[in-house]
Amino acid sequence: MTTPGFSADRPLRVGVVGVGWAGQQHLDRYLARPDVEIVGIAGMEAEVLAALAAEHDIPLAVPDWQTLLEQGELDAISVAVPTFLHAPIAIAALDAGVHVLSEKPMARTAEEANAMVAAARRAGRVLQVAFNQRHRGDLAALAEQVASGALGRVYHARASWLRRAGIPTLGSWFTNREMAGGGPLIDLGVHVLDATLRIMGEPRVLTVSAVTHSELGPRGLGGSGSDKQAVGSAYEVEDFATVLLRLEGGASITLESSWATHRPSGDEIALTLYGTDGGADVSVVDYALTPGRYFGTAPDGEADLELEPLQSGGHAQVVDEFLDAIADPASWAEHDGSLGASRTRIIDAAYRSAEAGTEVKLDDDARAPLGHEQEVGA
Ligand SMILES: NC(=O)c1ccc[n+]([C@@H]2O[C@H](COP(=O)([O-])OP(=O)(O)OC[C@H]3O[C@@H](n4cnc5c(N)ncnc54)[C@H](O)[C@@H]3O)[C@@H](O)[C@H]2O)c1
Known part of the structure; x- marks a missing residue:
């Protein structure tokens, strides 16, 4: 070596x-x-x-x-x-x-x-x-605002990664509980959870409360059309999950993830941050690098800004x-x-x-x- x-x-x-x-x-x-x-x-x-x-x-x-x-x-x-x-x-x-x-x-x-x-x-x-995904330039632009103090103390984040029909091949290892460990929560949710905790400064997570659903996958609906190798698995994991996290200091995160649910087409990564002095959000559709928004304290939006994405690292x-x-x-x-x-x-x-x-x-x-x-x- x-x-x-x-x-x-x-x-x-x-x-x-x-x-x-x-x-x-x-x-x-x-x-x-x-x-x-x-x-x-x-x-x-x-x-x-x-x-x-x-x-x-x-x-x-x-x-x-x-x-x-x-x-x-x-x-x-x-x-x-x-x-x-x-x-x-x-x-x-x-x-x-x-x-x-x-x-x-x-x-x-x-x-x-x-x-x-x-x-x-x-x-x-x-x-x-x-x-x-934590290195996406649009998420980095939000992170920069939080780090600059423009939002004050961030007390709530709403994070999601949702797809309408994005099960990574029905019958592949992804849909097998033993091989994958779970569905969209462990696959997509973990990315936005990681990015959100990082942006919020790694707060300690005290409690986790979640509900999972499996409504479309087991009926053979919601496949992405990709061609991962089939392992002949039944649909054994969730196709939608929602989670509430309580953080030390009183802040909270809600996290949603889906591979398949009735919603607008495509793939959407979204993050909303509510802070004591400002808010910010971004909604990324089909991975396109997207400007975020900063919301200041002026109720008429006078202090609002568009947040240019930074360079993505991937x-x-x-x-x-x-x-x-x-x-x-x-x-x-x-x-x-x-x-x-x-x-x-x-x-x-x-x-x-x-x-x-x-x-x-x-x-x-x-x-x-x-x-x-x-x-x-x-
Ligand atoms: N970070 C990301 O953006 C991202 C995106 C997709 C997948 N992933 C992750 O990457 C991993 C793989 O996902 P994928 O979509 O590339 O899956 P895939 O099914 O397309 O590829 C899996 C690869 O593993 C190989 N493999 C399986 N068993 C093996 C063995 N015993 N020895 C050697 N090779 C073996 C397969 O032959 C194949 O080449 C998963 O953990 C997934 O969650 C991450």
Whole structure:
């Protein structure tokens, strides 16, 4: 292994598991970095694998992640496979001394996420989670307003990611509870939850109350038309979820996510922030970079502003931040996956709340042994 101190002369040896949409985002950025050498890729689509290996001169292209890990002599690995495989691959890689960038959601449950963090700490290696949507330029413009103090104290956020017909292929791993861990809440909701908590300054989440519904998916409605590999699964997850989070200090967040519901067509990411001195919102339809709005205290809207989107970072920024962390051994302990695990604990609590029909207190959560103090600032 060549880390630390990698460079174009002594590149970091990286492997990517999963060559679907997500894996290829990671690959694209690594390939653009002169200080990284892609030494191997793994995935079950033989044609895609062969084409990528030929195009980019990748020496090792294998169908399973174990062979990549055993033969790649890797310094770092990106994990972009169905969610049930995130924990086993990440833990095996960390145990072998390999830094890990996991796709979101980090894991299906808090227990799995905690085990991943424990493995990172044991190995003294970096574990990061790919939250690319937090780097959207339009959300960054809202974040800038909050950070400048223009909103005062933000006491409520309404965050949502909603689709009318966006189930990522009916019958694929996404709709299988065992493989995915859940539906749109764990898939899309985790992104807007992450972005919102970040914009609000990482407040502590005290309680989670959620309701989930599954009305369209089980009837074969709401498929996106994409062609993820079918695993023959029934529709086993929710297609709509709504969540209320109580935060330390009295603030609140409501979070909604759907893959399929009767609403305007397309895909909409939306965030509204209410603060003591101002408000802000943005509604992003079909991923188009969108100006947000700032609402000042003047009731006639005199102080209102349009918020120009900043530059979006996406997966390139996620990968760059992962490589930056690897390049700085002093930061490894801090990049132990705690932040990603804290998001997973909230989503896990939401599913348990929905199942039990009650509010779940995060502090009383026996499955969340890592204290919140360790989560913040990671
Ligand atoms: N951050 C984002 O914006 C974003 C977007 C899409 C998906 N994702 C996440 O990325 C992950 C993958 O999603 P996707 O849409 O790319 O899925 P996908 O189904 O398109 O691709 C999954 C890949 O994993 C491979 N795979 C499965 N089992 C394997 C094994 N045992 N060994 C090696 N490879 C194996 C498959 O062959 C395939 O290449 C999921 O966790 C998903 O939530 C993130």
